[in-house]
Amino acid sequence: MSRAWQQPLPEMPAPAPERAWRRWPAPPGYETQWRRLAEAALELGVGPDELAQTGLGPIATAREWKPATVALYSKVARYGGLALPRAPTPEPDPVQLDLRALTELRDQDPEHVRAVAWCALALAWPAPVGMFRSLRRDQVHAGSRRLVLRTDDGEWVVPGALTAWHAWESVRERYPALAASPWVLPALRRGPGLDSRIGGRLSNQALQVTFAKHAGRTAHHLRATAPPSRYAAAAELAAAYRELSYDSFRRLALAAGAPPVSARGVVRAARSVARAGRLAG
Structure with missing residues (x-):
């Protein structure tokens, strides 16, 4: 597991989003998902510090992510040390479906x-x-x-x-x-x-x-x-x-x-x- 996320000190502003994502190591085994999360965040000019504050809502809306995708990337973000709220994997609805x-x-x-x-x-x-x-x-x-x-x-x-x-x-x-x-x-x-x-x-x-x-x-x-x-x-x-x-x-x-x-x-x-x-x- 990566180090836990911490707020930047008040007198130390957060670095530019692109540089901040480069400095933040990807969680082992999730390098590809972490890269895609960073790319999606950078499209909105969001760095890891801001992402931890706002959550995945703005990115999910911009990318039109489904609930299952939000659950996946919130898990990847937490594995990387960002303190995002846990997003539950959606239950299949209806419970019975002709497959x-x-x-x-x-x-x-x-x-x-x-x-x-x-x-x-x-x-x-x-x-x-x-x-x-x-x-x-x-x-x-x-x-x-x-x-x-x-x-x-x-x-x-x-x-x-x-x-x-x-x-x-x-x-x-x-x-x-x-x-x-x-x-x-x-x-x-x-x-x-x-x-x-x-x-x-x-x-x-x-x-x-x-x-x-x-x-x-x-x-x-x-x-x-x-x-x-x-x-x-x-x-x-x-x-x-x-x-x-x-x-x-x-x-x-x-x-x-x-x-x-x-x-x-x-x-x-x-x-x-x-x-x-x-x-x-």
């Missing part, structure tokens, strides 16, 4: 098929995004009717994902870099990093963005293809998808009865189910 449209194949675009395979696996194996980032192909075994995932934590039977998995494997075979990659969710293009390459391991942030894009495109497809008799329901589902993050998707899958893969999110999912039961009663 099956995210697992339906619409075309053979690699980005689409990769996202569908991910959602199909996560619907029955709701692992945190970090576990999917490190999931290897040799840990996924396709049987005649279902998939079996074997990790250091145990073995899970994953029904309902076989079609999407075979489709993703078929798409990968058309591209040598993807076919040779050991990762279940490899990069499809080079990123800005020097070590980035096609077939390489994606970052947690890249996977979160990948899911958000898939949910948004699925929302557009639902609205564009719904018959008149189903348009209102499709529009409501599409609106929920546009606000959906992978963390919310995972908690919804857990609340729907999927077996927990790790302790993260299980308590929150249980609270969501209990709250829904109280409201129904």
